[in-house]
Amino acid sequence: MSLHGLLGIRRFIRAKKGRFNTADKKTLDDCRSNLQSLINKFQHEANSYLLRHTSVAISSIQKIKSYHEFDRADQVDEDQINESDRSDDEDVENEGVRDGDDGSASVFPEDVNIMLPSTLGWTWYLHHGAKSLAVKEAKLRVAQAHDAIHKIRLALGFKSSLIRTRVRTAKSQKTKKSAWSSVHGVDAGVQEHARVYSLTRDMFDVLEDALPSQESLPELTKADMKVQTLVLGSNERGQRNEQLPWIWTFGIQENNGPHWFAELQRVHWLRAKAQLERWMEEECTIKNEAHWVPAYFRN
Numbered sequence: 327m328s329l330h331g332l333l334g335i336r337r338f339i340r341a342k343k344g345r346f347n348t349a350d351k352k353t354l355d356d357c358r359s360n361l362q363s364l365i366n367k368f369q370h371e372a373n374s375y376l377l378r379h380t381s382v383a384i385s386s387i388q389k390i391k392s393y394h395e396f397d398r399a400d401q402v403d404e405d406q407i408n409e410s411d412r413s414d415d416e417d418v419e420n421e422g423v424r425d426g427d428d429g430s431a432s433v434f435p436e437d438v439n440i441m442l443p444s445t446l447g448w449t450w451y452l453h454h455g456a457k458s459l460a461v462k463e464a465k466l467r468v469a470q471a472h473d474a475i476h477k478i479r480l481a482l483g484f485k486s487s488l489i490r491t492r493v494r495t496a497k498s499q500k501t502k503k504s505a506w507s508s509v510h511g512v513d514a515g516v517q518e519h520a521r522v523y524s525l526t527r528d529m530f531d532v533l534e535d536a537l538p539s540q541e542s543l544p545e546l547t548k549a550d551m552k553v554q555t556l557v558l559g560s561n562e563r564g565q566r567n568e569q570l571p572w573i574w575t576f577g578i579q580e581n582n583g584p585h586w587f588a589e590l591q592r593v594h595w596l597r598a599k600a601q602l603e604r605w606m607e608e609e610c611t612i613k614n615e616a617h618w619v620p621a622y623f624r625n
Contacts, residue, residue: 329390331361333521335436336392362435372441387439387446391528395548396520444529448536460536467530471543472577474523478516479573482551485512520546544572570594 335357342350443451443460444467451460488509496502527543534542550571574594 329440329525330518330522331357331364332390332436332440333393333525334518335361335434336394337397337517337521340392340394340397358435365435365438365440369441387441388444388532389439390445390525393521393524396517396524396546396551442529444532448533457536460533464530464533464536464540467526467533468537468540468543471523471526471530474519474526475573475576477519478523478551481512481516481519482573485509485516488512516551520551544576546573 335354338354338357346354439445443456443463448460451457488505492505493502493509496505523546527545530543534540550573552571
């Protein structure tokens with residue numbers, strides 16, 4: 327069962343800010359119906375191989391967070407793009423109304439507590455002899471985290487390329503609007519992958535003891551999600567000591583990505599090499615000065 331749909335529905339509700347037209351309500355109902363079908367199928371099967379027909383208290387199942395802090399985490403900095411180029415739309419961070427059409431409280435599928443090793447906890451699995459299931463999910467979460475970060479890298483790099491090649495070079499309001507539409511289209515993907523990674527990381531933290539040899543997954547913050555519009559501009563000033571966030575070096579990076587991603591890797595590898603050589607030169611100079619200064623005063 328995919329958790330993307332669950333996070334996507336919550337994001338859709340926040341984005342609408344409680345203002346739903348007929349088409350929005352139909353879209354929401356369809357998404358909820360599909361998600362509920364997946365949850366029903368999963369929990370029916372989980373009852374046989376996960377719980378083994380034993381009961382578990384709903385309160386013991388951990389709730390899945392919404393990760394709304396990533397709704398606008400990758401927005402462009404004010405000093406990079408003019409304020410007039412921004413979208414005026416701002417997303418709310420609240421979950422929206424959870425009442426049914428008749429005014430009564432309803433439990434929607436995006437709010438259901440799902441039975442997983444990571445939501446029941448490592449201790450529960452040790453006590454019920456289901457350690458192997460927890461180990462399998464822990465391995466799955468590690469692979470899922472690597473996949474999410476890889477997709478974030480590609481999306482942020484593509485967004486940076488769009489801003490440099492289309493937004494900054496736009497000559498008319500029409501072309502600039504079209505360029506920004508493309509950028510905002512990439513935004514949604516970046517935010518989705520950020521939420522997926524954070525969810526994956528939290529689930530892996532619960533099962534961390536299942537894989538003692540696996541290092542902890544780094545925390546993804548808003549600072550890591552800042553898109554650098556100069557990321558491909560090796561000739562731009564003010565980048566001498568610029569450091570890339572950890573997401574750009576996390577995991578194994580393949581060489582079959584887009585051409586602009588290969589260019590990004592080359593530029594920042596050369597920049598890191600030049601920075602290392604400057605540090606080595608500075609170290610050599612400081613050591614020599616430690617000998618030169620006493621020698622000067624002695625003579």
